[in-house]
Amino acid sequence: MNKNILIISAAVGVLVLAGIWFWSKQSSAPSQNQQPSSQEPSDNTASINADLDALDLGDVDKEFQGIDADLNTL
Amino acid sequence: MKNIIGAAILALLMAVSVSAHTEGDVQGIVKDAVQNVRKEATQLRKEAVDQFKAKREEAKVQLKAKTEELKANVKTKREEVKSRIEAKKVELKEKLKAVRDEKKKQIVERVYNSVNELNERMTDHLTKTLNQIQEVLDRVESRADKAEANDLDVASVRTAITAAESAIASSRSAVEAQAGKTYSFTVTTEEKLRSDVGTARQALHTDLVAVRETVKAARDAVKSAAVVLGQVPKVDEAEVDSED
Numbered sequence: 001m002n003k004n005i006l007i008i009s010a011a012v013g014v015l016v017l018a019g020i021w022f023w024s025k026q027s028s029a030p031s032q033n034q035q036p037s038s039q040e041p042s043d044n045t046a047s048i049n050a051d052l053d054a055l056d057l058g059d060v061d062k063e064f065q066g067i068d069a070d071l072n073t074l
Numbered sequence: 075m076k077n078i079i080g081a082a083i084l085a086l087l088m089a090v091s092v093s094a095h096t097e098g099d100v101q102g103i104v105k106d107a108v109q110n111v112r113k114e115a116t117q118l119r120k121e122a123v124d125q126f127k128a129k130r131e132e133a134k135v136q137l138k139a140k141t142e143e144l145k146a147n148v149k150t151k152r153e154e155v156k157s158r159i160e161a162k163k164v165e166l167k168e169k170l171k172a173v174r175d176e177k178k179k180q181i182v183e184r185v186y187n188s189v190n191e192l193n194e195r196m197t198d199h200l201t202k203t204l205n206q207i208q209e210v211l212d213r214v215e216s217r218a219d220k221a222e223a224n225d226l227d228v229a230s231v232r233t234a235i236t237a238a239e240s241a242i243a244s245s246r247s248a249v250e251a252q253a254g255k256t257y258s259f260t261v262t263t264e265e266k267l268r269s270d271v272g273t274a275r276q277a278l279h280t281d282l283v284a285v286r287e288t289v290k291a292a293r294d295a296v297k298s299a300a301v302v303l304g305q306v307p308k309v310d311e312a313e314v315d316s317e318d
Binding site for chain 1: 192
């Protein structure tokens with residue numbers, strides 16, 4: 001009887017340890033679908049030209065609209 | 075007669091032996107030469123890849139240093155002018171005591187704040203844009219490096235990159251200088267408030283347009299480099315395998 005309990009306890013113990021090991025492996029391994037966080041932008045010419053065209057240099061005159069409205073009330 | 079036949083057979087055997095030996099040698103020499111050429115080609119390729127990797131690593135460090143330096147310099151200039159802006163604000167309040175119209179006083183103070191805040195906002199924006207331009211130029215350089223590692227001629231691209239670097243450097247100086255500027259009002263009389271404040275407004279406008287022009291020139295220089303890069307045949311197909 002005691003021997004049976006010992007075997008069952010050992011089996012349960014092994015299963016628990018295996019479960020812990022499996023869980024820790026799962027949580028530490030990065031997901032396969034996960035993308036690298038800092039992907040370098042493409043250096044092909046089309047992508048370079050598109051990004052240059054998309055650059056926003058700002059509109060100075062538009063930025064002065066509020067100031068000019070105030071000035072006109074003086 | 076027997077001797078003659080014997081000598082002939084011996085000569086024939088020797089000729090066959092020499093011929094077989096020579097053919098074997100030639101095959102060996104050719105095999106060695108092919109192996110040497112392959113080995114040299116592999117070595118040259120490895121050198122090109124190593125050179126490319128070293129160049130890119132260096133470029134990454136340079137890019138980070140340049141963008142961080144610009145941000146830091148603008149931040150330093152801003153810290154320097156903060157106290158000056160506050161001091162001038164106190165001075166302005168004093169000058170405005172001569173103005174009776176409370177509403178006008180408030181407007182002048184508001185415009186003073188707006189003018190200096192706009193300078194800060196625009197220089198921040200232009201700093202960010204300039205750093206983006208620098209990053210795009212780095213990608214032009216990266217593509218040129220790949221092309222060069224694949225034996226394509228990129229001399230004209232290198233010249234354009236140097237010109238773009240120079241334009242960015244000029245613009246960086248202009249943005250940094252702008253970040254260190256303050257705009258104060260010279261209040262003379264209540265009647266001249268509009269023109270007094272207008273003078274400072276116009277000064278800021280002129281300065282910001284000029285700085286924006288330097289950023290635009292930097293962008294255009296990088297665009298030119300990209301155009302020259304695009305003219306290199308099959309430039310987009312050039313790749314450097316990291317496992318090479």
